[in-house]
Amino acid sequence: xxxxxxxxxxxxxxxxxxxxxxxxxxxxxxxxxxxxxxxxxxxxxxxxxxxxxxxxxxxxxxxxxxxxxxxxxxxxxxxxxxxxxxxxxxxxxxxxxxxxxxxxxxxxxxxxxxxxxxxxxxxxxxxxxxxxxxxxxxxxxxxxxxxxxxxxxxxxxxxxxxxxxxxxxxxxxxxxxxxxxxxxxxxxxxxxxxxxxxxxxxxxxxxxxxxxxxxxxxxxxxxxxxxxxxxxxxxxxxxxxxxxxxxxxxxxxxxxxxxxxxxxxxxxxxxxxxxxxxxxxxxxxxxxxxxxxxxxxxxxxxxxxxxxxxxxxxxx
Numbered sequence: 638x639x640x641x642x643x644x645x646x647x648x649x650x651x652x653x654x655x656x657x658x659x660x661x662x663x664x665x666x667x668x669x670x671x672x673x674x675x676x677x678x679x680x681x682x683x684x685x686x687x688x689x690x691x692x693x694x695x696x697x698x699x700x701x702x703x704x705x706x707x708x709x710x711x712x713x714x715x716x717x718x719x720x721x722x723x724x725x726x727x728x729x730x731x732x733x734x735x736x737x738x739x740x741x742x743x744x745x746x747x748x749x750x751x752x753x754x755x756x757x758x759x760x761x762x763x764x765x766x767x768x769x770x771x772x773x774x775x776x777x778x779x780x781x782x783x784x785x786x787x788x789x790x791x792x793x794x795x796x797x798x799x800x801x802x803x804x805x806x807x808x809x810x811x812x813x814x815x816x817x818x819x820x821x822x823x824x825x826x827x828x829x830x831x832x833x834x835x836x837x838x839x840x841x842x843x844x845x846x847x848x849x850x851x852x853x854x855x856x857x858x859x860x861x862x863x864x865x866x867x868x869x870x871x872x873x874x875x876x877x878x879x880x881x882x883x884x885x886x887x888x889x890x891x892x893x894x895x896x897x898x899x900x901x902x903x904x905x906x907x908x909x910x911x912x913x914x915x916x917x918x919x920x921x922x923x924x925x926x927x928x929x930x931x932x933x934x935x936x937x938x939x940x941x942x943x944x945x946x947x948x949x950x951x952x953x
Contacts, residue, residue: 683742713847
């Protein structure tokens with residue numbers, strides 16, 4: 638028990654938690670923006686995959702790291718626009734379209750990878766983002782190494798939490814996005830194009846999801862390989878529900894999952910597989926996260942127009 642407590646109190650545990658939470662922040666905030674506008678984006682898994690491949694491939698082909706991030710976001714935005722065409726403008730099923738985007742994005746990623754690197758037997762590597770210690774702040778005890786000794790993309794992820802909150806809660810654009818997911822008829826009565834608002838939200842949200850994927854190949858790792866997203870997109874969808882569609886709570890939920898993920902890796906090293914099978918530790922973050930989300934989801938107030946197609950002149 639003392640060993641497990643030492644894990645939680647260690648600086649390395651919190652530093653790992655911040656690293657693990659970074660792609661989840663991008664993905665969760667992206668999904669949250671989509672859903673606040675009334676569009677469920679189940680294409681997130683595929684968009685994160687194509688973002689991971691696009692950003693990595695840009696750098697592997699000779700581009701710079703930040704150019705890779707921008708390229709990944711652009712590709713993600715294109716997939717978001719495709720999703721918006723089918724769901725927002727044509728009013729097709731958001732569930733079916735999202736699953737289709739996930740399958741398309743994942744398959745296209747692997748196809749392009751094999752087309753450009755047909756003879757690669759092991760994943761080629763790039764030089765990823767390096768750790769940047771923020772002067773003075775990184776010298777603080779515990780929090781300095783855990784928070785202020787990370788890669789630039791991690792700082793960007795943490796910065797996006799208050800930015801998205803401010804945008805949704807304190808700006809006219811955010812109000813339009815929220816009302817598009819709550820009462821699109823009222824938005825239309827104000828002379829605002831609901832379809833444009835929803836489309837823009839899905840494009841921006843999908844771009845953030847793709848950056849989350851790019852983080853994995855350009856900051857957490859230095860290569861792209863099949864299956865590396867490993868269900869993080871679905872976790873982000875669940876985190877949005879856990880957070881009741883609020884950026885601050887979404888961050889806390891993502892920290893909970895990331896902390897459990899970091900904990901299980903270190904707990905395995907202490908107890909060993911001879912006492913408890915390693916599969917137990919692998920499933921621990923998911924089981925505890927699901928339990929927490931079930932209790933939180935019971936009180937969640939979802940956007941009233943979520944999943945409801947909008948057609949001009951019709952009432953929701």
